[in-house]
Amino acid sequence: MLSLTAVGEHVTNRSAKTCLYRCGNQCAHPVPNTSANSYFGDMIAAAVSRRSVVRGAAGAALISTLAWSTAENAYAAPGRGKPTMAGFEPIAPTPNHVDDVVVPEGYAWTPVISWGDPVEPGAPDFDVHNQSVEAQKRQAGYNADYLALRRGGAGNNAANKGLLIFNNEYTNPELMFPDYDEANGPTAEQAAIEMAAHGMTIVEVRRQGQFAPWTYDRHGARNRRIHAWTPFHVDGPAAGAEWMRTSADPSGRTVLGTLNNCAGGETPWGTSLSGEENFNQYFNTTGTADPDGRLARYGIQSSGRGWERADGRFMVSSEPNEVNRFGWIVEVDADDPTSTPVKHTALGRFKHEGATIRIATDGRAVAYMGDDERYDYVYKFVSKGTYRKGDKAHNKTLLSEGDLYVARFDGDGLGDGEWDGTGVWLPLVVDGTSHVPGWSVAEVLTWTRQAADLVGPTKMDRPEDVEPNPHTGHVYLALTNNTSRRPAEIDEANPRASNKHGHIIEWREAGNDAAALEFSWRIVLLAGQPNDPTTYFNGFDRRLVSPISCPDNVAFDSEPDHLWISTDGAPGTLGTCDGMFLMPTDGPDKGKVQQFLSVPAGAECCGPVVEWTDRSVLICVQHPGDGLPSSYPYLGDPVPRPGVAHIYRPNGRGTGS
Secondary structure, eight states: OOOGGGGGGOOSSSOHHHHHHHHSSGGGSOOSOOOOOOOOHHHHHHHHHTSOEEOOTTSOBOEEGGGSOOOOSOOOOTTSSOOOBTBBOOOOOOBTTOOSOBOOTTOEEEEEEETTOBOSTTOOOOOTTSOOHHHHHHBOOSSEEEEEEEEOOSSTTGGGEEEEEEEEOOOOHHHHOTTOOTTTOOOHHHHHHHHHHSEEEEEEEEOSSTTSOOEEETTOTTOEEEOTTSEEEEESTTTTOGGGOOSSOTTSOEEEOOOSEEEEEEOTTSOEEEEEOSGGGGOBOTTOOOTTSHHHHTTOOBBTTSGGGTOGGGBTTTOTTGGGGOSOEEEEOTTOTTSOOEEEGGGOOSOBOOOEEEEOTTSEEEEEEEBOSEEEOEEEEEEEEEOOTTOHHHHTTGGGSEEEEEEEEEEOOSTTSSSEEEEEEEEEEETTEEOSTTOOHHHHHHSHHHHHHTTOOOOEEOEEEEEEOTTTOOEEEEEOOBTTOOGGGOBTTBOBTTBSSOEEEEEEEGGGOTTOSEEEEEEEEEOBOTTSTTOBOTTOOGGGSOOBOOEEEEEOOSSTTEEEEEESOHHHHTSBOOEEEEEESSSTTTTOOEEEEEOOTTOEEEEEEEEGGGTEEEEEEESTTSSSOOOTTOSSOSSOOOEEEEEEOTTSOOBTO
16 A cells, blocks of 8 residues: 655655645656656757856756846736736635635636536435445546536537536545545555546536536436446557456456546547546555566556555556556547447557647547656657548547657757747657567557657656647647756756746647647746746746746637646645636737636646636636645535536626626
8 A cells, every 4th residue: 555654755746645645656756767868958058058047946947048038026916017817807826725716806606516426326415424335436536637518418408508527536535534544544445435436427517598607417318437347448559468468358458447537638529538647556566576667667666555455456466467457548438328438559558647639631630648757758649540520430440540659859049048949759659560679569559658768759847738729739738847857957848957836838730730740849838936037928027927836737718819727736836726827828918827716725726628708617626625624615514525616707797808
């Protein structure tokens, strides 16, 4: 079981228990990527030697003073020339002891669905003192992360009906169970309840009108819980490989469950993608040898979470291949509650934050993916087949076969006063052939991290959400942080050592074609306090922006220049609650970061869905009460209950609109 002794060693921006239960306190362990890939540091050092530089607060950042705006290093106090954004008056940063969802003046919020709410037929109402495995399998899962709203439904008022899909990333057993024994870990029953609370939740929703709040239908025909015992079909080149076979599944083509599902994306053909992220923490490796380093490269080096007490497949010594069956992108047809979800091995195996789709010029489907780990990589998959509008059955095969690439970000020096450059997509698998010498296609796709190490991609600062703007095609990458990066390891794409605040990169594929193998890139946000000279807000005056730290998810709405950012880590870096921010990407307000909302004490803001025409924002409130008392969603329960919240403008008009 994961030892709580490791909690005291955690070095990240989150509370000790979030680090423990979300990722197995990975940042307290050695960096899994020990490859010797270049940081392009020589080029940076040469440029720095010719220019004035400043050091960050920790003495570890090397940032050209020419790269940033000439604004004074001061943040405008409330009321001092603080500009109004289209549709809302920005909120001030919320101190991290405030247990509330704070929204702009004139907006309201309400919980839509929370952990334990009944979803499938026969599910009982939530009762923290009478939990059971069978009840949890039919109730909403824990710690919502990725979120999607699929609009439309049958019958009258179809525009105000929809389907809500959200991931259930991980569990906080110390908050779930009033009698939890932190010293000894879960009982077998508690472990099984945790397993049932993982996965995904799908529910039908409706509202009374365009500006009314969404509510969920506990009797919706498409309601569904996906959990650790839900059968998944495995497809692609690694399906059926010997290392995918177990005693329960000698075919290597059927896996029970999906774990640690973080972000995701909606496909143009009407399915949902979900990324299996920190799957490493669930497996007990006690007594297991690792001669080829494959377990270590994925951070699978702990005594797990005690789940082997409920299911022996989580003991690596007795089921050594089970761990290879996690770390994939999964696809779910939420419209069909009887459908079998799929794990797509063609997209590679790593700690997937998620996957988002853009259709290339020639009709092929392109999936962008980040591997959320310090010094790991950004990937792109290009399907072999082409998208056919209206042919869902065909389009659901597009992620089963195609080419896989990993990104190299080349800086161009500091001569132009910006952090930017060009990039190349390095081939791993193309046309069914491995481009990693000595590796088969199935091996590349199963141990993708080690395969990528051999072709020389750029080590990034925890690449998380990667999203193409649906209006422009420009791609935005959230790099949450990396406090492990040393001064000698900085490069132009990761320009700060001990990077606790994170940054965002925009890139543009050559010819604006998603399938292109070259791109240009630039940093558009170096997060942090505006009075820190190492921050950068796409050239905007730092006196007029909100503090922001640890970008995690990005989202877009009907406005081509709206980039929405949700954060994960502000309590530890800024002393404020995490929240959601708007940063225009074009026009006179380009780079003007302003805060739209904040989530309660200890919580993280995830999975934003923005329908700005309706002044409607849906978010996931994850791990409320972690490290600080919370009673979210304020329904009188004795424990906090993570879930989905809706922020809306009752009269449909925002401040200033």
